[in-house]
Amino acid sequence: MTEPHTSQSIISFSTLSGAVMATAGAFTLHEWLAIVGAICAFGGLASNIVRNRNTARENRRSNDLKERELSLKEREVAAKWADINMRKKSNSQGGNKNA
Numbered sequence: 001m002t003e004p005h006t007s008q009s010i011i012s013f014s015t016l017s018g019a020v021m022a023t024a025g026a027f028t029l030h031e032w033l034a035i036v037g038a039i040c041a042f043g044g045l046a047s048n049i050v051r052n053r054n055t056a057r058e059n060r061r062s063n064d065l066k067e068r069e070l071s072l073k074e075r076e077v078a079a080k081w082a083d084i085n086m087r088k089k090s091n092s093q094g095g096n097k098n099a
Contacts, residue, residue: 027035
């Protein structure tokens with residue numbers, strides 16, 4: 001259950017609310033707008049940094065994948081050429097024996 005309001009909790013609440021009101025009243029509307037604008041600017045900066053890092057990470061992964069695929073294709077082409085050259089050699093050797 002909730003504990004009943006004691007005089008100590010009421011005093012601390014009133015002290016806190018008084019401090020908040022004094023702080024809020026100490027700034028003019030223009031100062032509050034400047035504070036909110038600064039907070040928004042830092043939020044936008046943080047958002048852009050995170051987005052750029054994620055984009056760079058995705059680009060690196062994509063490039064690595066493309067390099068692996070290209071390397072695999074190069075190996076496949078090299079294997080096909082090696083097979084073609086071996087067939088040519090075996091055909092030419094076989095053709096010389098029959099001649």
